[in-house]
Each structure stands twice: as structure tokens, then as C-alpha cells.
Amino acid sequence: MVSTETTAKKVVAALAGRRIDAVGTRIRRFSINRIDQVRADLKSLFEQEAVELLVCSAACGADLIALDLAKKAGIRYRIVLPFSIERFRQSSVVDRPGDWGPLFDQLVKDIPPSELIVLPDLANDDEAYDHANKEIVRQAAMTAEPGTGLAIAVWEGQPRLGNDATASFLQLAKDAGLKERIVRTW
Numbered sequence: 001m002v003s004t005e006t007t008a009k010k011v012v013a014a015l016a017g018r019r020i021d022a023v024g025t026r027i028r029r030f031s032i033n034r035i036d037q038v039r040a041d042l043k044s045l046f047e048q049e050a051v052e053l054l055v056c057s058a059a060c061g062a063d064l065i066a067l068d069l070a071k072k073a074g075i076r077y078r079i080v081l082p083f084s085i086e087r088f089r090q091s092s093v094v095d096r097p098g099d100w101g102p103l104f105d106q107l108v109k110d111i112p113p114s115e116l117i118v119l120p121d122l123a124n125d126d127e128a129y130d131h132a133n134k135e136i137v138r139q140a141a142m143t144a145e146p147g148t149g150l151a152i153a154v155w156e157g158q159p160r161l162g163n164d165a166t167a168s169f170l171q172l173a174k175d176a177g178l179k180e181r182i183v184r185t186w
Helices: 032-049 062-073 085-093 101-110 125-143 165-175
Strands: 011-017 051-056 076-081 116-118 150-155 179-184
Touching: 011 032, 011 062, 011 125, 011 165, 032 051, 032 062, 032 150, 032 179, 051 062, 051 125, 062 076, 062 101, 062 150, 076 101, 076 125, 085 101, 125 150, 125 165, 150 165, 165 179
Parallel strands: 011 051, 011 150, 051 076, 076 116, 150 179
Antiparallel strands: none
């Protein structure tokens, strides 16, 4: 007798994306007034893809929106920070418009210690964020079943001049064989 049941594969999503625009920024990448649309698009994507594990950092904007959605939907999540919790909170969470600090604090408090990865501090922020992106992709690729890993980029689709962490994330994910999904911020 042959079973007609199919075994659902574990879908793991690595995610990276834009932070909320700083006050007075000249080039708009993720306006605070786009949060609700991005939240709705991410929620729909998580449901369509049946994401079971989300791996990302926890900066204001794309990361914290995705983590909040995952927590509310019962999706397991893993946070990768490029350096200490305190340094990250100051440099990547509370430095932009919106009240992101309490959400960050609650997510960090509630996460099992085994799901919080804090990388060693590096002097150079660009290197630290690149290191975190590599770890996010590595964690997703090693946890996903073959052919089921996703790379979700939450951005406007235009790389910045110089070092662009989101564009770099997409290249790392492509090299690791993760399927690309885009959620537009603009």
C-alpha cells in the first residue's frame, strides 16, 4: 500500500531589511507610515509559505515587525545580534522614530536563550553587520530542509552606494541556495 500523504517540509526563513528612516533623511527607504502595509505583506507571506522558523536580527523596522508577527502567529524565531544587546539596542533599535524599545526588550526577554545568538563585538559596525548577515543565512540554511529555505528581503529594491547590508544579505542567501522573496517598503 502506497501512502498518498505528503510530509510537509519545515520552511525556515532568513530575513533582513530596512530600518525605519531617520528623521530628516534625504533618501526615503522605509517611511514609518508604511509599517502597516509591510506588516500585512509579511503576515501574508508567512502564511503562504507556512514559515515555521524565522531567523533575523532585531533592528527597528523590518526585523522587529517580522519578529512581532512571528511571535503572535506562534512561529518559532531566532535572533542574531551583531554585538551586545545593550550596544545593539542603542545603535539599531531606539535611534529611529517609533517606540521600538519596549518591543525589542520583550522579544529578547521572552526568547529561549538557545534562540538568541549574540556575536562577539567587532570594532567596525559594517563588519559586525556583515558577520550577522552571514550567521543569519547560515542558521537558516543549516536548519531548513533541502529546497525549503527562504530569504526574505524587506526593502525598496535599490542598493545604497557602498556597503548595503540588505543587498549583501540577498547575495549571501542566493549563494546558500535560499529562495528569494521580496517585501517592498516603498
